[in-house]
Amino acid sequence: MKESSARIIRLAEYKEPDYWIKNTQLVIRIFDGYTEVSSELTMVKNARVDGLPTLVLDGVEQTIKQLHFDDTEISQYQYSDDKLTVQPVAEEFIFKAVTRIDPENNTSLEGLYKSGSMYCTQCEAEGFRKITFYLDRPDVMATFTTRIEADKASFPTLLANGNPIDEGELENGRHFATWQDPFVKPAYLFAAVAGDLVRKDDSFTTCSGREISLRIFAEPRNAHKTDFALDSLKRSMKWDEKRYGREYDLDIFMIVASDFFNMGAMENKGLNIFNSAAVLANQETSSDDRFERIEAIVAHEYFHNWSGNRVTCRDWFQLSLKEGFTVYRDAHFTSDMHDATVKRIKDARFLKTVQFPEDSGPNAHPVKPQEYQEINNFYTVTIYEKGAEVVGMINTLIGEDLFRKGSDLYFERFDGCAATTDDFVACMQEVSGYDFTQFKRWYTQAGTPTVVVSQHYDAEQQQYQLSFSQSQKPTPGQSEKLPMVIPVKMALLNAQGDELAIDCDADFNQQTQVLTLTEAQTTVTFSGVSEQPYASLFRDFSAPVRVEFELSEAELLLLASKDKNAYNRFDAVQKIYLDTLIAMIKNGDNQTPSLVLDVVRASLADNALSPAIKSLMLALPSYQLLVDSLQQKVDADALVAARQAMKQSIANSFKAEWAELTLSLQSEQAYQFNAEQAGRRELQALTLSYWAETGDAAALDFAKALYQQANNQTDRLNGLKAVLDNGSDALVSDLLDDFYQRWHEDTQMVETWLLLQASAKGVTIDTIKALMQHEAFDITNPNKVRSVLAGFMNNFTSYHQKDFSGYDFIAQRIIQLDAINPQVAARFVTALENWKVFSGQRAEAMKQALQSIADSQGRSPDVSEKVEKALA
Ligand code: 0A1
Numbered sequence: 001m002k003e004s005s006a007r008i009i010r011l012a013e014y015k016e017p018d019y020w021i022k023n024t025q026l027v028i029r030i031f032d033g034y035t036e037v038s039s040e041l042t043m044v045k046n047a048r049v050d051g052l053p054t055l056v057l058d059g060v061e062q063t064i065k066q067l068h069f070d071d072t073e074i075s076q077y078q079y080s081d082d083k084l085t086v087q088p089v090a091e092e093f094i095f096k097a098v099t100r101i102d103p104e105n106n107t108s109l110e111g112l113y114k115s116g117s118m119y120c121t122q123c124e125a126e127g128f129r130k131i132t133f134y135l136d137r138p139d140v141m142a143t144f145t146t147r148i149e150a151d152k153a154s155f156p157t158l159l160a161n162g163n164p165i166d167e168g169e170l171e172n173g174r175h176f177a178t179w180q181d182p183f184v185k186p187a188y189l190f191a192a193v194a195g196d197l198v199r200k201d202d203s204f205t206t207c208s209g210r211e212i213s214l215r216i217f218a219e220p221r222n223a224h225k226t227d228f229a230l231d232s233l234k235r236s237m238k239w240d241e242k243r244y245g246r247e248y249d250l251d252i253f254m255i256v257a258s259d260f261f262n263m264g265a266m267e268n269k270g271l272n273i274f275n276s277a278a279v280l281a282n283q284e285t286s287s288d289d290r291f292e293r294i295e296a297i298v299a300h301e302y303f304h305n306w307s308g309n310r311v312t313c314r315d316w317f318q319l320s321l322k323e324g325f326t327v328y329r330d331a332h333f334t335s336d337m338h339d340a341t342v343k344r345i346k347d348a349r350f351l352k353t354v355q356f357p358e359d360s361g362p363n364a365h366p367v368k369p370q371e372y373q374e375i376n377n378f379y380t381v382t383i384y385e386k387g388a389e390v391v392g393m394i395n396t397l398i399g400e401d402l403f404r405k406g407s408d409l410y411f412e413r414f415d416g417c418a419a420t421t422d423d424f425v426a427c428m429q430e431v432s433g434y435d436f437t438q439f440k441r442w443y444t445q446a447g448t449p450t451v452v453v454s455q456h457y458d459a460e461q462q463q464y465q466l467s468f469s470q471s472q473k474p475t476p477g478q479s480e481k482l483p484m485v486i487p488v489k490m491a492l493l494n495a496q497g498d499e500l501a502i503d504c505d506a507d508f509n510q511q512t513q514v515l516t517l518t519e520a521q522t523t524v525t526f527s528g529v530s531e532q533p534y535a536s537l538f539r540d541f542s543a544p545v546r547v548e549f550e551l552s553e554a555e556l557l558l559l560a561s562k563d564k565n566a567y568n569r570f571d572a573v574q575k576i577y578l579d580t581l582i583a584m585i586k587n588g589d590n591q592t593p594s595l596v597l598d599v600v601r602a603s604l605a606d607n608a609l610s611p612a613i614k615s616l617m618l619a620l621p622s623y624q625l626l627v628d629s630l631q632q633k634v635d636a637d638a639l640v641a642a643r644q645a646m647k648q649s650i651a652n653s654f655k656a657e658w659a660e661l662t663l664s665l666q667s668e669q670a671y672q673f674n675a676e677q678a679g680r681r682e683l684q685a686l687t688l689s690y691w692a693e694t695g696d697a698a699a700l701d702f703a704k705a706l707y708q709q710a711n712n713q714t715d716r717l718n719g720l721k722a723v724l725d726n727g728s729d730a731l732v733s734d735l736l737d738d739f740y741q742r743w744h745e746d747t748q749m750v751e752t753w754l755l756l757q758a759s760a761k762g763v764t765i766d767t768i769k770a771l772m773q774h775e776a777f778d779i780t781n782p783n784k785v786r787s788v789l790a791g792f793m794n795n796f797t798s799y800h801q802k803d804f805s806g807y808d809f810i811a812q813r814i815i816q817l818d819a820i821n822p823q824v825a826a827r828f829v830t831a832l833e834n835w836k837v838f839s840g841q842r843a844e845a846m847k848q849a850l851q852s853i854a855d856s857q858g859r860s861p862d863v864s865e866k867v868e869k870a871l872a
C-alpha cells in the first residue's frame with residue numbers, strides 16, 4: 001500500500017501531455033496466480049511541445065518483463081513512485097511493454113481484480129495504471145484492441161469494449177477473444193471481463209433503424225434477476241433519443257454484474273460493469289426503492305455514453321462535467337418514468353441531508369475543485385448532486401428549448417473530445433445569449449449560500465416588498481465569497497392559495513415565473529397587490545440554497561395546505577416540523593405543540609394528496625437533516641429526545657387513524673413496480689411504523705403477517721422493519737432467523753439482512769461486532785462492509801450513543817479497512833469529519849477517533865487526505 005505522500009494536483013497546473021496515444025493494443029493473459037499484460041501503444045509527440053522530452057508513463061505494481069520502442073529493447077529506464085521514465089528517440093513510435101500483475105490479491109478493486117470467480121476491471125479514475133504502463137489521464141484518447149486469453153473451462157466468457165472481431169482455441173485448454181473499440185476513449189473507460197457467466201439477450205432498434213444487441217451477463221445463480229435491468233436499459237435508450245436526440249453508436253451494449261465493486265456502476269464504453277446490487281432485481285428479492293435505484297443507475301451509465309464517453313473530461317477537475325450533467329439527465333428520466341414531484345422532493349431532501357453538510361464541513365469543495373490529493377475522494381455529492389443542480393439552474397435560466405439546443409451544440413462540437421465545464425457553459429451561452437459569467441461562480445465557489453428573506457406589505461399603496469439578502473460562509477481555502485446568480489421560482493398567493501398576477505420592478509420572467517437574484521441584497525417591489533399575499537418561494541427547489549424566511553403560523557399553514565406547487569407544500573410541512581423540533585431542542589421542552597398535530601391531521605385528511613406525497617409529508621425530518629438545520633453546536637442527546645418525543649406524540653395522537661389507514665392500504669392487486677403502487681406501499685410502511693410506535697399489539701401482529709405473507713420484498717421489509725423497531729426480542733430474532741434461513745444463498749438478500757440489523761433501533765456495538773464475525777460477512781466485499789458499517793453509522797441513535805464508543809469503533813474499522821481497500825475506507829471518514837458541529841465531549845471524542853486514524857501506520861493517501869482535512 002502507498003504511504004501518504006501529500007502530493008497535490010492543481011487545476012492551475014494543467015498542461016497537455018508531451019505525447020499522445022493514438023492506438024492501444026492489449027493482450028491480457030490470465031493464468032492461475034498471475035496475469036501477464038502485453039501492450040503496444042502507438043504514440044506521437046505533442047506537436048506543441050519542443051524537443052524530444054522524456055516519456056513518463058503511469059504504472060502501479062507492475063513487474064516489468066520487457067520494454068521496447070518499436071523493435072528495440074529499452075535497456076535504460078527508471079521505474080519508481082508509480083512512474084516509468086524512458087527516453088524516446090523519435091517523434092512517432094510504438095511503445096511496447098510486457099508486465100505481470102496480481103489480480104488475485106488486488107483487494108483495492110481498482111485495475112484488474114478478481115470478483116468471486118470472475119476477473120473484471122475498474123479503471124476510473126486511475127485504475128488503468130494498475131493494468132499496464134500508460135498515460136493514464138482522460139485527455140489521452142485512443143482506439144483500443146483487446147485480446148484476452150484464459151482457461152476455457154473456468155472462463156468461457158471473455159469480454160472487452162467494442163465489437164468482437166476474433167476468437168479461438170489455444171493450447172492447454174485455453175482460448176482467446178479479441179475485441180475492438182473503434183471510438184477513441186481515455187483509459188478510464190477501458191474494461192475487460194473473464195468469467196463463467198450466463199448471458200441474457202435482448203435488442204433495441206434505434207431511431208435510425210439500427211438493431212443493437214443488448215446483453216446482460218451474470219453468474220448462473222443470478223440468471224433470474226436480469227430482466228428488469230434489460231427493460232430499464234431499453235427505456236433509457238428510447239428516452240435519450242427522444243429527450244436529447246442521442247442514438248447509441250456501437251452494435252452491442254453489454255452489462256456485467258459483479259459482486260465486488262466499490263461504487264454503483266461504471267460506464268465503460270459498450271461494456272458497463274455494475275455492482276450486482278445495482279443491477280440484479282426481481283419482485284421476490286428487490287424492494288420498490290431498489291427497483292427505482294436500479295432503473296436510475298442503468299439509465300445513468302447508459303446516458304454516460306454521450307455525456308462522458310463520446311464527450312469526456314479534459315482532466316479530473318472537470319469530473320462534474322460528466323457526472324453533474326448525467327445525474328441531471330437521469331433525474332429527469334426518473335421524473336418522466338414515475339412521479340416528477342416525488343422525485344424532486346426526494347432529490348432536494350437528499351441534497352439538504354447529505355450535500356449541505358459536506359459543503360459546510362472540512363471537505364467542502366467547489367463543483368469544479370481547484371486541487372486534490374486523491375481523486376477517488378472527489379466522487380462526492382457535491383460533484384454529482386450539486387453539479388446536477390447547477391446544470392438544472394442553467395435550464396431554469398434559459399428555458400428547456402434553449403437548454404436542448406445548447407446540449408446539441410455541446411455534443412456536436414465536442415464529440416470525440418475531452419472538454420471542460422467552461423466548454424459546456426459556453427455552448428449554453430452561445431445558443432441563448434445569456435451571460436453566464438457570474439453564474440460560473442457556482443462551479444468555483446464552495447459552500448451553500450444562505451438567502452435571508454423578509455417581507456413588507458403596504459395596504460395603502462397596494463404594494464408588497466420582498467427583500468433578499470444572500471451570503472456565504474467561508475470554506476476551507478476560500479475566505480472571500482461573491483454573490484451568486486440565484487434563480488427563485490416563485491408565486492404570490494391569495495388566501496385561497498390562488499396565484500396572483502405578478503407586476504414587479506425586478507428581473508422576473510413571466511413565462512417561467514423565475515426571479516433572478518444577482519446582488520448581495522435585492523429588494524423587489526410588487527405592485528397592484530390588493531391583499532397581503534403569501535409568498536411561495538424557491539418552488540421546486542429552484543436553487544441549492546438555505547432559505548431563512550420567518551413566517552407566521554398562519555402563513556406556514558396556508559402554504560402547507562393550499563400551495564399549488566406540491567414541492568413547496570411539502571417544504572412548508574417540513575419547515576413546521578423542523579422549526580418546532582429546533583425550538584424543542586433549544587428550550588429543552590419535549591411537548592409537541594398543536595401546530596404540528598394540526599398539520600398531521602390536515603395531511604391525513606387530505607384525500608387529494610397522492611399516497612406517495614402524503615407519506616413524504618407525514619415523515620419527520622431525519623436526524624441528519626436536523627443536525628444540519630440546527631446551525632449551532634448540536635446536543636445529540638437533546639436532539640434524539642426531541643424527535644423521539646414528537647414521533648411518539650404523533651403516533652399516540654392518531655393511533656386509530658394509523659391503524660385504519662394501514663389496513664385500508666392493504667391491496668390484493670398483483671405486485672407491480674410502478675409509481676402508484678410504490679406510493680401506496682410507502683405510505684403503508686409509514687402508517688405502520690407510527691402504529692407500531694404506539695405499542696399496540698395489533699400493529700405487531702399486522703407487521704408479522706405482512707412479513708410472513710408477502711409475495712414481494714417491499715411488503716416483506718416493511719413488516720420486518722416495524723417488528724425490528726418495536727417487537728419483542730424473541731419475535732425479532734425469530735423473524736431474522738427465518739429470513740436468513742430462507743435467503744442465505746441470495747447475495748442481495750444477505751446484504752439486506754445485514755443492513756436491517758445494523759440499522760435497527762437500539763443496535764449495540766456488540767451486535768455490529770457479531771455481524772462482522774458472521775459467516776455471511778466478508779471484509780473484502782464493499783457491499784457487505786457498507787451494509788454493516790454504513791448501516792450502523794446512519795443509525796443516528798446507535799452510532800451517537802451516550803458513551804461515545806461508536807466513534808472509536810468506526811476509527812478502528814477504518815484503519816482495518818484501509819489496508820484492504822483504501823477507497824472504501826476513506827468514505828467512512830465522513831462519519832467523523834463533521835465533529836465540529838457537535839458540542840462538548842462528544843466533539844472531543846470524535847476528534848480523538850480521527851486522531852487515532854491520523855496516528856496509525858501505513859495510511860493510504862485516500863484516508864490521509866480526508867483525515868488531515870478533518871483535523872485541520
Ligand atoms: N463513473 C461512475 C462512478 C464510478 C467512479 C469511480 C469508480 O471507481 C473508482 C467506480 C465508478 C458513475 O458515475 O457511475
Ligand code: ZN
Pocket residue numbers: 300304322323326
Ligand atoms: Zn456517473
